[in-house]
Amino acid sequence: MDLGDLQIFQAVVEAGSVTRAAEHLHRVQSNVTTRIRQLEQKLGVALFIREGKRLHLSPAGWQLLPYAQQLLALAAQAREAVCDDRPRGPLVLGAMESTAAVRLPGPLSEFVKRYPEVKLTLKTGNPQQLAAAVLAGRMDTAFVTGPIAEGPLERVPVFSEELVIVAQAGHAPIGKAHQPLPPVIVAFEPGCPHRARLEAWYARRDGMPLQTIEITSYHAMLGCVVVGMGISLLPRGVLATFPDRDRLSLHPLPRGENRASTDLIWRSGALSPKITALLQLLKPARALRAETLAG
The missing domain is CATH 1.10.10.10 (Winged helix-like DNA-binding domain superfamily/Winged helix DNA-binding domain)
Known part of the structure; x- marks a missing residue:
């Protein structure tokens, strides 16, 4: 029939x-x-x-x-x-853990209030995993940092993060000339852009970490750093969520190496009212990012 x-x-x-x-x-x-x-x-x-x-x-x-x-x-x-151009129905959103923990609680809380007809699901992963999920249709959109797998994707910058190296409190300055590089780093699994950034930082100084301790959460990672197991690189904003912040030392990266852009991606031709509504809500953050880069 x-x-x-x-x-x-x-x-x-x-x-x-x-x-x-x-x-x-x-x-x-x-x-x-x-x-x-x-x-x-x-x-x-x-x-x-x-x-x-x-x-x-x-x-x-x-x-x-x-x-x-x-x-x-x-x-x-x-x-x-x-x-209908109203945001409604399921929205599967992906993000890196740092973005989900630091950047998204406020915007997503407001999004849920404004658009109660949207059923929001948030999943975390590294940029390559998130991009693959968007391309495969398992996610509608995702926040990613750094290069991702090639494919029919559109992306818009939404956040600018300051990256810092963190070490145990009282650690000697890191990266200064004629000083040995710390032998151990604490990082997420391969595919994490912050891990790749830290490994590239080592390579530019003719070194590589002798050991990488792989961790699955930022608080566990910072806990390892606090007790002196190694150093790590992460967005400064993550530190605001860590209760033992005073037991860490921060080591800034050189200008030009210390910022990372977080972009919202979606499959080309699949810009829905739900994604448009999310972008509209993120406009203040995008304006702040432009001011930061200009400053």
Whole structure:
């Protein structure tokens, strides 16, 4: 059954005759008659009892009618949802852990208040994982930092992060000339842009860490740094969420190496009202980022 057949069937039921249904549908009478007969042939039952020019529903027709009404109503709702420019329905959002912990609580809280018809899901991962999920359709949009896998993606800068090296409190200055580089770093798994940035920092100074301790959360990472297990590189904003901040020492990176842009990405051609609404809400953060870069 197609929706056109059901629409004609419902029109005939409501009009009580093929003639009036054809007028309502702006079709010729023979076309309506043919479509009804074709529908009856497909179902293998008579849907109407014919008495001259009048039609009455048969028992099978009465059984079909509520299903036809439900299907046509669902189709109308689907058309409305697709054409509606209101943010509504599921939104699967991806982010790096630092972005989710520091940057998103405020904006997402406001987003949920403004758009209660959106069912928001937040998932974390590294930029490569997030980009792959967006390309595969498992996520609608994601916040990423640094280069990502090539693909049909669009991206808009939304945050600018200051990156700092953190070490145990009282640690000697890091990166100064003629000083040995710390042998151990604490970082996320390969694919993390901050880990890649720290490894590149070592490489520019003709060194590489002798050991990398892989951790799955920032607070666990900072806990390792506090007890002197190694150094790490992360956005300065993450430190605001760490209760033992005074047990760390901060070591700034040189200008030009100390900032990272976080972008919102989505698949090309898939900019939905939900993503547009999120971008609109992030405008103040984008304006702040522009001021920071200009300053």
